[in-house]
Structures are given as structure tokens and as C-alpha cells.
Amino acid sequence: MDNKKGGNNTDQRLRVYYTNVDNSVLSKYEELIALTTNDKYNIILLTEIKPKFGQIPDIPTMNIPGYNLYTNDLHATNTRGVSVYVRSTLNSKRTIPIVTNTYNDSLWIIVNGSRNSELLIGCVYRSSSPEVALQYETNLHETLIWAANTACSHKLIAGDFNHPGITWTPTPELPERVNTSSPQSKFVECVRDSYLFQHITKPTRYLNTKDNSDYQQYIKARNEATHANRRARRDFESKIAQESRHNTKTFWNYVNSRRVVKGSIPDLQDPQGNLKQWIQNFLTGRKQSVKINGEIPDSVNVTSGVPQGSVMGPLLFILFVNDLPDNLHNPTLMYADDTKMFSLKKQRLIMDPPNTTTLQQDLTRFQSWANNMGMKLNPTKCKTMHLGRSNPLQEYTMLLDDNTQHHIMTPTEEKDLGVIVDSGLTFSKHIQTQVNKANSVLGAIKHRLSPS
Numbered sequence: 001m002d003n004k005k006g007g008n009n010t011d012q013r014l015r016v017y018y019t020n021v022d023n024s025v026l027s028k029y030e031e032l033i034a035l036t037t038n039d040k041y042n043i044i045l046l047t048e049i050k051p052k053f054g055q056i057p058d059i060p061t062m063n064i065p066g067y068n069l070y071t072n073d074l075h076a077t078n079t080r081g082v083s084v085y086v087r088s089t090l091n092s093k094r095t096i097p098i099v100t101n102t103y104n105d106s107l108w109i110i111v112n113g114s115r116n117s118e119l120l121i122g123c124v125y126r127s128s129s130p131e132v133a134l135q136y137e138t139n140l141h142e143t144l145i146w147a148a149n150t151a152c153s154h155k156l157i158a159g160d161f162n163h164p165g166i167t168w169t170p171t172p173e174l175p176e177r178v179n180t181s182s183p184q185s186k187f188v189e190c191v192r193d194s195y196l197f198q199h200i201t202k203p204t205r206y207l208n209t210k211d212n213s214d215y216q217q218y219i220k221a222r223n224e225a226t227h228a229n230r231r232a233r234r235d236f237e238s239k240i241a242q243e244s245r246h247n248t249k250t251f252w253n254y255v256n257s258r259r260v261v262k263g264s265i266p267d268l269q270d271p272q273g274n275l276k277q278w279i280q281n282f283l284t285g286r287k288q289s290v291k292i293n294g295e296i297p298d299s300v301n302v303t304s305g306v307p308q309g310s311v312m313g314p315l316l317f318i319l320f321v322n323d324l325p326d327n328l329h330n331p332t333l334m335y336a337d338d339t340k341m342f343s344l345k346k347q348r349l350i351m352d353p354p355n356t357t358t359l360q361q362d363l364t365r366f367q368s369w370a371n372n373m374g375m376k377l378n379p380t381k382c383k384t385m386h387l388g389r390s391n392p393l394q395e396y397t398m399l400l401d402d403n404t405q406h407h408i409m410t411p412t413e414e415k416d417l418g419v420i421v422d423s424g425l426t427f428s429k430h431i432q433t434q435v436n437k438a439n440s441v442l443g444a445i446k447h448r449l450s451p452s
Contacts, residue, residue: 018044018045021048024051025062030236032064035229078136079125083107094109095109097146104139119155163183287301314336328341341359379406385411385421
């Protein structure tokens with residue numbers, strides 16, 4: 001719908017795209033990204049961006065590069081959420097309707113043009129539930145009248161008003177014998193009083209049966225939109241592939257967005273909102289038993305650790321060990337339950353006497369921290385690797401359970417996260433291992449494919 005207050009048209013054509021998501025906007029994110037390639041659209045309007053059931057999308061995850069994002073209050077009750085994307089090169093700002101009763105499922109943006117022209121953009125969703133829609137009908141009509149009477153030179157209102165009984169040709173027409181007090185009659189009256197004009201003449205949904213002309217026009221418009229989305233996605237994926245060598249971040253972001261399974265942790269609160277109590281209930285009161293020769297003995301209480309295979313387990317473990325580096329002097333790297341301590345000097349791994357002293361002290365602090373946290377380190381599995389030609393090859397020790405000193409092993413090579421690291425940093429052993437694996441696979445393939 002549109003309303004003009006005389007004067008010249010805007011100086012440039014704005015390409016505007018509107019669609020009803022009818023789900024979480026994140027499920028359509030890649031399509032939105034595709035639509036924004038090649039500067040195709042200046043403004044994108046979306047309605048029903050919240051799922052009927054499920055988690056409300058986080059606003060930061062909805063951002064599209066090159067666009068300013070505006071949304072209504074996604075946590076407001078009886079709303080499905082609306083959003084507007086405006087290209088960042090346009091001067092835009094949000095405005096709040098001056099009405100007695102605010103209509104929450106709407107969003108209003110002003111885009112400034114040249115020659116003091118202003119475009120008011122409205123994105124509106126009217127609930128498909130008759131009970132909810134009727135409850136806020138007056139608010140919606142007041143907001144539309146406010147929009148029509150603003151001082152902006154141009155107005156553009158898009159959305160889903162859920163009035164299937166109204167036929168636009170392009171003036172609104174009501175079915176015969178319709179009650180003048182019905183919601184659709186009042187809506188048409190509001191549109192006429194506001195001098196709003198409907199631009200879309202093709203039906204966005206089919207009416208009655210599939211045999212009439214409405215359905216045929218709907219099919220044609222739907223197919224055109226489907227083909228346009230496919231072309232946009234194809235162009236977008238082609239652009240990502242071409243730039244993948246120089247823009248790896250965008251490439252991997254797109255790859256991760258295509259994953260079927262997405263890991264996420266829901267809100268961690270009990271019905272009273274007590275996060276600490278929720279975690280305590282999750283960790284305590286658990287029992288375990290071991291099946292031996294087909295027999296299951298009595299269960300025993302689990303007094304430490306986190307349940308294996310749980311979603312919360314890794315997160316709680318990270319929280320548990322997260323303060324370890326704060327208790328150590330030298331740099332420390334951690335990955336899951338793997339910890340490395342090292343000392344650097346002049347960007348070469350050289351352990352001069354002062355450094356070796358602090359590293360030994362850190363080993364003592366590490367062991368003390370573990371004991372205080374209810375964990376035990378296994379010194380026999382700890383190892384030291386000396387790197388650098390002028391390395392003093394200092395020996396390091398840790399205490400065993402009987403308080404005797406244990407000299408930590410000093411291998412010349414060690415496998416770390418799948419990579420074999422040697423003291424000379426040549427990686428020759430790792431390369432040879434990978435070559436052997438590749439030759440083994442190639443040999444198996446050759447054997448299977450060779451004629452018998």
C-alpha cells in the first residue's frame with residue numbers, strides 16, 4: 001500500500017523485497033544472504049520471523065553485511081515478529097508511532113532522500129488467529145491512520161494483514177452481504193479513509209478452488225519467486241566458491257550454516273530461574289554400575305566428574321578448569337583436558353635458568369591446583385619436549401602419590417592432536433606417516449579395481 005503527498009517522485013528507484021517467513025528467520029538466512037548479492041535489493045521486509053514454537057532468534061545472528069537491521073520487540077506477547085533490512089548506504093532511522101495504543105507487531109522506518117524527501121516504510125503483521133487479531137484491531141487501525149498522516153512525502157507499507165476475504169483490483173472489494181461491523185469491513189474503511197493504495201494486483205495466495213484464475217495467477221507468481229530465489233542462491237554460492245581462497249571466513253560461515261545438525265545449548269534455568277540450583281541438580285544424585293560377565297553389581301554414587309555423552313558435560317568441564325592459567329606464571333594453552341605450558345624468550349623456545357626455574361614452579365602450582373580442585377594428575381603420563389639448539393635440556397619433576405619425585409619423560413617426538421611434533425620441528429616423521437597411510441589406501445584401491 002502506498003500514499004503520496006504530491007511533489008516529485010523519489011530521485012532513485014528503490015528495490016524492495018517483502019516475504020512472510022512463517023518460521024525462524026535463521027532458517028531462511030542463507031536465502032536472505034543470496035538476495036543481497038550484487039546489490040539487488042535496497043530494502044528487505046520480513047514478517048513472522050519468530051517460530052510459533054521454539055527459541056526466539058538472537059538479533060546479532062540475524063545481521064546481514066551491508067545492511068542496517070531493525071526489529072520490533074521479539075519478546076512481546078501475541079506477536080510473531082517483524083524486521084526491516086535497509087542498505088547501509090541509505091540514511092535510515094526508526095520512528096515510533098504517536099498513537100494512544102501501540103500496535104506491537106509493526107515496525108516503522110524513515111529513509112531520507114534528496115530534496116528533503118522522506119520515505120516512511122512500515123512492516124506490519126496481523127495475526128491469523130481471529131481472537132488475537134480482534135484484540136488488537138483498534139491498535140492496528142490507529143497506527144495505519146497515523147502513518148498516512150505523517151509529514152513524510154512518501155509512504156510504503158508492506159505486510160501480511162490476513163484478510164483473505166478482501167479482493168484488490170487494486171481497490172478493495174468485499175464479498176457480498178458482508179457485515180459492515182466485520183474486521184475486514186473496518187479494515188477496508190480504514191484503508192479508504194487513509195487514502196492508501198494497493199500496488200500488488202497478483203494474488204499472493206489462491207482463493208476458493210484451484211480452478212479459478214486466482215489460483216493460476218498465484219502459481220505463476222509463486223514460480224517466478226521460486227526461480228528468482230534459486231538464481232540468487234546459485235549466484236551467491238558461485239561467488240563464495242570464487243572468493244574462497246581469499247575469504248575463508250565467509251566460506252566456512254556458509255558451510256557451517258548448511259549443516260543439518262546444529263549444536264546449541266538452551267536456556268539453563270529451573271522454573272524459578274535459579275541457574276546454580278539447575279546445575280547442582282544436574283550433577284548430584286547420580287549412580288553408576290559396571291556389568292561384569294553378564295552380572296550387574298549394586299550401583300555406587302558418582303561423587304565427581306560430569307555425565308559422559310551429555311551436552312552440558314564439556315561446557316561444565318571448561319568452566320571447572322578455566323581459571324588454571326590464572327594460577328601459572330608461564331603461557332599456557334588448553335584444549336579440552338590437554339594442557340601445555342611453555343616459556344618463550346626472544347621468540348625462540350630457549351629455557352635459560354630463570355625460565356626453567358619458573359617452569360618448574362608452575363608444575364608445582366599446577367599439581368597443587370589440581371589437588372585443591374579434587375583432581376589427581378598422573379605424572380607418568382606427563383612429558384617434556386626441548387625445542388631449540390641452545391636449549392639447556394633441563395629435567396623437570398612432579399610428585400607421585402607417595403611424595404617421591406618423578407622425573408618427567410623427555411621424548412624426541414610426540415603426537416599432539418593428530419600431528420607428530422619432533423624436537424627439531426622438521427615434521428618429517430609426521431609427513432612419512434601420512435605418506436604411508438596414503439600409499440596404503442591407494443594400494444587397497446588399486447587391488448580392488450585391478451582385473452582378476
